[in-house]
Structure formats: structure tokens, C-alpha cells
Amino acid sequence: MAPTKFKPVEEQLAYLKKGAAEIIREEELKAKIDQSVKSGKPLRVYLGVDPTAPDIHLGHTVVLRKLRHFQDMGHTAIFLIGDFSAMIGDPTGQSETRPPLTREQVDANAKTYLDQVYKILDREKTEVRFNSEWLAKMTSYDTVRLCGHYRLARMLEREDFRSRLEKKQPISVHELLYPLLTAYDAVALQSDVELGATEQKFNLLVHREIQREYGQASQAVLTMPILVGLDGERKMSKSLGNYVGITEAPGEMFGKLMSISDDLMWSYYELLTDFPSPVIVRLREEVRTGALHPIDAKMQLAHTVIAGFHGEEAARKASDEFRRVFRERQAPDEAPRHMIPQGTPKRMSALLVELKLVSSRSEAERLMKQGGVELDGVRVDDVKREIDLSKPGEYLLRAGKKKFLRLVIE
RNA sequence: GGACGGGUGGGUGAGUGGCUAAAACCAGCAGACUGUAAAUCUGCCGCUCCUUGCGGGCUACGGAGGUUCGAAUCCUCCCCCGUCCA
Numbered sequence: 001m002a003p004t005k006f007k008p009v010e011e012q013l014a015y016l017k018k019g020a021a022e023i024i025r026e027e028e029l030k031a032k033i034d035q036s037v038k039s040g041k042p043l044r045v046y047l048g049v050d051p052t053a054p055d056i057h058l059g060h061t062v063v064l065r066k067l068r069h070f071q072d073m074g075h076t077a078i079f080l081i082g083d084f085s086a087m088i089g090d091p092t093g094q095s096e097t098r099p100p101l102t103r104e105q106v107d108a109n110a111k112t113y114l115d116q117v118y119k120i121l122d123r124e125k126t127e128v129r130f131n132s133e134w135l136a137k138m139t140s141y142d143t144v145r146l147c148g149h150y151r152l153a154r155m156l157e158r159e160d161f162r163s164r165l166e167k168k169q170p171i172s173v174h175e176l177l178y179p180l181l182t183a184y185d186a187v188a189l190q191s192d193v194e195l196g197a198t199e200q201k202f203n204l205l206v207h208r209e210i211q212r213e214y215g216q217a218s219q220a221v222l223t224m225p226i227l228v229g230l231d232g233e234r235k236m237s238k239s240l241g242n243y244v245g246i247t248e249a250p251g252e253m254f255g256k257l258m259s260i261s262d263d264l265m266w267s268y269y270e271l272l273t274d275f276p277s278p279v280i281v282r283l284r285e286e287v288r289t290g291a292l293h294p295i296d297a298k299m300q301l302a303h304t305v306i307a308g309f310h311g312e313e314a315a316r317k318a319s320d321e322f323r324r325v326f327r328e329r330q331a332p333d334e335a336p337r338h339m340i341p342q343g344t345p346k347r348m349s350a351l352l353v354e355l356k357l358v359s360s361r362s363e364a365e366r367l368m369k370q371g372g373v374e375l376d377g378v379r380v381d382d383v384k385r386e387i388d389l390s391k392p393g394e395y396l397l398r399a400g401k402k403k404f405l406r407l408v409i410e
Numbered sequence: 411g412g413a414c415g416g417g418u419g420g421g422u423g424a425g426u427g428g429c430u431a432a433a434a435c436c437a438g439c440a441g442a443c444u445g446u447a448a449a450u451c452u453g454c455c456g457c458u459c460c461u462u463g464c465g466g467g468c469u470a471c472g473g474a475g476g477u478u479c480g481a482a483u484c485c486u487c488c489c490c491c492g493u494c495c496a
Contacts, residue, residue, distance in 0.1 A: 168416095168492050231437085232448075241438080261448040295445045326446040363439085365462090366454060370440040383462070400439070401446060
């Protein structure tokens, strides 16, 4: 591999700081970068992720993008899959003990994670590690030694545990092990920098301390803000349903991104795009003065984000589609098609269930009564309405605001 | 190990024998209004059947039995959580 030419310290620091919530400690990071420029040796920067869910969403990409930034600066990006620690579960932000994952679930999740992560990271330059490499090999003796390096009072200081204690909610003992075992990751990787979301701060600080206990220089820590979900209030997460998955179809992503509030769009610009901060400030100013319509600013955001995952072409298509369906109220150009064989007439409500547009017949009837169902642009609110399936034809079905389906009888 | 408190619908949480598919709030969905925004207003919000009616049936208040014409509510046993004591 050709020796990497590093950019000047100040330039690197400025690039890496964009969007960051906190750097602990900035002087240390600067010194490390300085050292690497002088020695020509890249920094070892890692991000640990627990494969607890099968898909990653935009919230995860915030910190991944930051890892990519380090990669851009020529440093070594280590993507650490917490396959072992995932079986404990990170107590961060948890109001209750999570059911431990099985080995199979973890493996399956890890695999899909990796596929998705390369939409952001440079595959060629990423070092992928699994923490079972060292954690699974630890003996009870090693674990006891590790635990000996930390105090219970310090552990219980953390917000998650404290509030659970106050609310008289259970805390399992193994949860206390989480920060300690993941701290050992930093030791094993001999990392210079670790990235994480702000809510990871406690864990990250423990990692620094344990590194020192094991005779290493403590890593610098860079945290990124939490991405607020589509609801504009809580953090983006799958379980809250306020997320945009990165494997979702462009049209789907577009619709979701457009549904965020105007206020929220600015933090999305900051955390999900590479627009330099001054440019974002200018856009914001233009919207404020009325020079730029908020919907156009939001459409540009959606376009940019989607282009990153699906390419420019797909983003443009999604954008056009959105314009046609929602701004001009026309039928979508590319509603999903569903073939159905000819047969006897069928109730609309049953058909909606069959097509998975709703989850039950009760729900279908509800939706119809409320005027949320349209057939070829005409509202269908008679719950007894049947559809003639006896001869070939084509219908455009709408169920609710966003679900369209082109039904083809063959 | 002992004493006490608790386990209700996606979440919080009311309900101590029938009027309870279960208050209220949140989340969610639909309609109106819009920029498919947000906010707001209105309605819906277990499943299922039909003759779509303030209609019938089924399922539901940690689990299993029991008392009763009738149980989320009473009794018994079990499981789980917390508090205090050891």
C-alpha cells in the first residue's frame, strides 16, 4: 500500500469536528493527529456497534459518516461488531433489561450490517473486527481481573442505572459488565480514537479509564449528536417506528424525509449530508427570509440523502414521483404492481387484507368508513363493496395516505 | 430465608363482583386544513360474522385451577418484579 499523505493537523481537525457534539479531549486528539502526521502512521479509529437489529437506519449513519471522515483523512477505520457484547445488551438508554440475543440472531444481524455499512464506509479501507475474537477467549480469571479495575459506585452513577434504581426497576448484574467488556475492546484494538453517539459517553469514558489501567494511553473520544426521529421528539429508533431504514426504497425514503418538521430539517442537513456548515447556515437564512421555500429546501435534503444510498438517478425519480403524487395529486407513476388471478367477485375489505395493505378486516372496514380507500381515484366507503375479478383488468388502489397499489387481474 | 407492595390493551396508568373490549393520557391510523409538512380540529383505534345494528360470536387484565347466574375484580397454588430485614 502506498504511504498515505496526511493533511495538515488544523485542516484535519476542522474536517473531523464538523457536526461533532463533544471531543474528549480535544488537545489529546490534536496531539494524536499531530503525532500521526509526523510519524506517517495513521490513527486507529474505531466504532463499536452491537448487531441488535437486522437493519440500520439513518440514526446509525450519523456516527458511521464520522468514521468515514476519518477514513477520508487517511486514518485506519475499524468497524467493530460487538457480536459478543450484543449478547449482553447495552444498557444505555434502556429502561429495562433486554432479552439477550441468541448467537444465531447476532450472526444474522452482523451479516446484514456489514452489507449496509459499505454504503458509507470505503470497503477497501475498513478493518472489520468482532469482539468475540478476544472476549470469548477470556477466562473467568481474566474477567475478574477486569472487573477489579472499576468501582460499583462509579458504575451506578450513570443515568440509566440511577433512574432505573429510582423507579424501582430491575437491573441485572450482567448489565454492569457491558461497559467493562467493551472497554476491553479498546484495549485489544489499541485504539487511538473511539467514536460514539452522545448517549455513549459513559461507556466511552469507562473505556478510556480501563485502557489506562492496562497501561495504554487512553483514546480520544468523539461523540456525535443523536439524530431525532421523524416525530421530531425522540431519538430515531426502529422500535419507536420513527426511522428511515437505509435499504428502504427511494420513494419510501423520500416520503418519510418530507414528513419531518421544518425545524428538524436543519439538523438532518448537518448530520446526514456533507454540506459544509456555512452552506447550511446560508440555506437556513434563505428560508427564513422567504427567498427559498421550505418545501424546496426539504426536497433538496431528501434528494441528497437518497442519492447517497441509491444514486443520483433514483433520487431524481423519487423526487419527481413525489412532486407528481403529492403536490399535483396525480396517480403515482410506479405504484407497486400486484397480479391476481381471475376469480369470483371479492369484498374490498378482504382484498385489502390479502394485499397486505391493512392487517385485518376490521381495520380495512374502518379505513373505508373513514374515507381512506380509493379505487381508481374514487372513494370507496361502502364496506360491502365487491370487486369484480371475473375478467382481466387493472385498478389503482389507494389505502391511506401513502399506500398505492396497482392491481392487475390476469 | 422472612415481612410487605406490585404484575391491566403498543406505552404510561385507572378500575376491587355485573352498567368494562376495559377510564384518561401518549403513540398510531383516517378525514379536514396545508407545503403529503409541522401545529390545529374531528373521528377511529382487539379479532371475526352478517341483515352494518348503539347487532351477534370469540379472545383479552402474569399462569393454572376454583367460587359465583356472572370475575380484571373473591379464593388456592405457581411464576415474575420491587422494597425492607437477614
